Amino acid sequence: MxxxxxxxxxxxxxxxxxxxxxxxxxxxxxxxxxxxxxxxxxxxxxxxxxxxxxxxxxxxxxxxxxxxxxxxxxxxxxxxxxxxxxxxxxxxxxxxxxxxxxxxxxxxxxxxxxxxxxxxxxxxxxxxxxxxxxxxxxxxxxxxxxxxxxxxxxxxxxxxxxxxxxxxxxxxxxxxxxxxxxxxxxxxxxxSKGYLQFNVSVATRGAISGYPNQSPSAIRIAADIIRDLDELENISAELPPSIKGLLEDAHYREWYNAMYGEGSAEVIPAISVNVGTIAGGSSPSVISPGCFFEVTVVTPTGMDPEVVFKEAKAIVGRYPEAQIEFEGADIxxxxxxxxxxxxxxxxxxxxxxxxxxxxxxxxxxxxxxxxxxxxxxxxxxxxxxxxxxxxxxxxxxxxxxxxxxxxxxxxxxxxxxxxxx
Structure with missing residues (x-):
């Protein structure tokens, strides 16, 4: 050698x-x-x-x-x-x-x-x-x-x-x-962690900005959905033993955070929700009739993304003006x-x-x-x-x-x- x-x-x-x-x-x-x-x-x-x-x-x-x-x-x-x-x-x-x-x-x-x-x-x-x-x-x-x-x-x-x-x-x-x-x-x-991607579209009648009685704002509804999607981060996950064992070691977590940035060890077992793009409205004088945004949810290793998407569908389903569309996922x-x-x-x-x-x-x-x-x-x-x-x-x-x-x-x-x- x-x-x-x-x-x-x-x-x-x-x-x-x-x-x-x-x-x-x-x-x-x-x-x-x-x-x-x-x-x-x-x-x-x-x-x-x-x-x-x-x-x-x-x-x-x-x-x-x-x-x-x-x-x-x-x-x-x-x-x-x-x-x-x-x-x-x-x-x-x-x-x-x-x-x-x-x-x-x-x-x-x-x-x-x-x-x-x-x-x-x-x-x-x-x-x-x-x-x-x-x-x-x-x-x-x-x-x-x-x-x-x-x-x-x-x-x-x-x-x-x-x-x-x-x-x-x-x-x-x-x-x-x-x-x-x-x-x-x-x-x-x-x-590596997994991911789930989906998009949400919101459609309303729309109206001149002074007539909120005629139509809700698609942008406001989208904002409410985005707020509610944070609930996905409360879903618990069972980590594989090899990852769980490492993160239970306080010295390892300290090293990991020093290596990758403070808080990184805490991210490994967590679900995170990110709204990556958003588009809506045509004028400040119009109650928006439409809004569209794209979401990526990063999931812990060992979690089935379908479980998360089922919950996301339930959240979006609270709003009759909104529709959710699955884009992709990898465990x-x-x-x-x-x-x-x-x-x-x-x-x-x-x-x-x-x-x-x-x-x-x-x-x-x-x-x-x-x-x-x-x-x-x-x-x-x-x-x-x-x-x-x-x-x-x-x-x-x-x-x-x-x-x-x-x-x-x-x-x-x-x-x-x-x-x-």
Missing amino acids: EHITQNVDEWIRRDTKAITELVSALVQCQTPSPPGDTRGAMILVEKFLSARDLSFKRVTAEDTMPNLLSTIPMATEGRHLMLSGHLDVLPAGDEPGWHDDPWRGKIVDGRIWGRGTSDMKAGVAVMLFSYYYMFQLRKYLSGRLSLALASDEETGMGRGTGHMFTQIPSEMEADCVLSPEPSGTEAITFS GDISATDHEMPVILQNVVTKLGWPKPKLTPDIAISDLRYWRYRGIPGFWYGPDGDNVSAANENVEIQQVLHLVRTYVLASVQYLQEDSSL
């Missing part, structure tokens, strides 16, 4: 500038979702793979949202390890406080700046270079290593990883999946905490001189759910994500290089043919 580690260190030193510039170039390929057009970023990915004689294929539901799968067969048969990531990112530009163009990909002060740096253009670069280095080490290994890059992760409408599972299910099956989603380098994420997903991959990651990270990462549940949703739902273990280990949805998102270059080392060495251990390597 020592000579492999030396080779990897040498390759990373040689490629440090190239790794950094690839992250920056991927940020400059604007891929906000919506609309989720990732074609420019996918061209960069395909050029990277082609230049290194790494074969791939597209498995695409919509032309503007390409997906890619590439697989390296090792020297002998064995297990299948999958690297999973996405090219789309959250929108940017409306948040206050940006000190530069969010799509510039500026490299300064040991960091790369811009929307998508941590979620997850840096992660894509980590996977690409790790995948290439593993290709060079394939004669020492057994099994297969695959790279799955998807679009449509941020909106989660099934046109990315979900589509690949529909089209090439046998090729997407794996023994374990890793993803450099922004967990923070002191954490390995083993679960929270989880992997066993006693799987060997977290142990491998922890050992690799500590040998590299970094703090031992703790196993953590997460709030955010990822494409790992497609594997976890099928009983395939999947884990995040990625950069810090403090500003993922805020101004001045950035990633530390040293973290990116650390992640490349970690992914290669952990993958080697998982796929090694001979434990004496």
